[in-house]
Amino acid sequence: MSDPNLITAALLGIVEGLTEFLPVSSTGHLIVAGSLLGYTGERAKLFEIVIQAGAILAVCWEFRARLWKVIRGLPSDASAQRFAINLLVAFMPAALLGLAFGSAIKAHLFAPLPVAAAFIVGAFVILWAERRVKRNPAVVSIQSVDAMRWTDALKVGLAQSLALLPGTSRSGATIIGGMLFGLSRQAATEFSFFLAIPTLFAATGYELLKNRALLAGSDVTMIVVGFITAFVSAFLVVRWLLRYVAHHDFVPFAWYRIAFGAIIIATSYFGLVRWD
Numbered sequence: 171m172s173d174p175n176l177i178t179a180a181l182l183g184i185v186e187g188l189t190e191f192l193p194v195s196s197t198g199h200l201i202v203a204g205s206l207l208g209y210t211g212e213r214a215k216l217f218e219i220v221i222q223a224g225a226i227l228a229v230c231w232e233f234r235a236r237l238w239k240v241i242r243g244l245p246s247d248a249s250a251q252r253f254a255i256n257l258l259v260a261f262m263p264a265a266l267l268g269l270a271f272g273s274a275i276k277a278h279l280f281a282p283l284p285v286a287a288a289f290i291v292g293a294f295v296i297l298w299a300e301r302r303v304k305r306n307p308a309v310v311s312i313q314s315v316d317a318m319r320w321t322d323a324l325k326v327g328l329a330q331s332l333a334l335l336p337g338t339s340r341s342g343a344t345i346i347g348g349m350l351f352g353l354s355r356q357a358a359t360e361f362s363f364f365l366a367i368p369t370l371f372a373a374t375g376y377e378l379l380k381n382r383a384l385l386a387g388s389d390v391t392m393i394v395v396g397f398i399t400a401f402v403s404a405f406l407v408v409r410w411l412l413r414y415v416a417h418h419d420f421v422p423f424a425w426y427r428i429a430f431g432a433i434i435i436a437t438s439y440f441g442l443v444r445w446d
Contacts, residue, residue: 176395178207183221183396187403190225190370191363191411193296193342193423194430198285201336202434205282205445213384215276219377220393222370224400229363232408237367249316253364259320260327260344260361261368267331268373280336282434282445288337289431296424299346303355304419311352315361318353325351326361330369337431340366345420359415363408 185203189196200218204210209217230237243250279285303309312318329347333340341362348358378385437443 176392178209179217179392179395180399181207182209182218183224183399184403186218186221186396187225187228187400187405188407190222190400190404191229191341191366191407193292193339193345193420194427195285195289195292195333195337195339195342196222196225197280198289198337198339201280201285202282202445206443212381213389215280216377216381216384217389217393217396220374221396221400223374224397225404226367226370226374228401228404228408229366232405233363252320253316255320256315256318256323256361257364257368260323260330260365261372263324263327264331264334264369265372268334271334275334275336283438284335285337286431286434286438288335289427289434292338292342293424293427293431296342296346296420296427299349300419300421300424303349309352310349310354312357313354314357315364318357318361322348322351322353323361326353326358326365330365340369342423355415355419359411 182200182203185199186196189199197218204214204218240250240253244254312322326344326348329351330340330344332338332347333343344362344365345355345358348361349355353361434445438445
């Protein structure tokens with residue numbers, strides 16, 4: 171299949187929305203799903219990045235009141251200015267490293283088997299982080315996003331840059347990184363949502379500008395379908411995750427990552443699936 175049909179576009183949009191904000195790697199799932207659906211190549215990679223905007227729009231809508239309050243307060247509100255500076259500081263590491271190494275990473279690591287390995291490694295990091303917090307609750311020193319300093323934001327931004335490796339999970343890197351650097355689970359999750367806005371909008375805009383020649387008029391319908399399904403599914407996940415982290419940890423996601431990665435590796439090793 172050289173181009174996705176509407177069903178393929180809808181399925182990939184749902185996968186994007188369901189996985190973008192969970193610590194399970196949306197990129198990894200999209201690579202595996204695209205391989206199973208027979209939709210791979212440069213146009214597929216561009217499509218998968220563009221529909222991220224649908225998922226990010228869901229976050230903007232969910233936090234619209236908070237974002238509007240920050241925008242209105244930028245000229246005079248110190249807390250709004252600190253919030254904006256923290257987002258900018260956290261955004262910069264991944265942006266700079268992505269510009270420097272993004273093409274090489276896409277060329278060599280955007281494949282199911284490297285993704286599977288990253289899934290498993292990331293799972294053990296999640297298990298370690300959760301065990302650390304349970305053994306020593308005192309390591310949690312920042313209970314809300316508003317209490318973060320720019321140095322805290324920089325640490326989370328450096329953690330986010332690890333997500334340039336497909337399968338690592340952008341949300342997983344920022345949430346677990348935040349927890350390792352003293353943020354509560356709720357604060358780390360909320361900051362991960364906010365940090366996704368500049369990060370993924372910038373990635374979408376950059377890829378569209380760089381690879382616009384790959385798009386054809388026939389792609390518009392596919393992108394619209396993927397965008398809408400990503401928005402709806404992401405909106406549901408964001409609301410669910412905000413409730414989930416108030417009372418639960420991320421250990422189940424770690425076990426899911428291990429199982430997912432093991433299935434990919436096993437099916438490849440025994441020749442059950444030919445992963446592209």
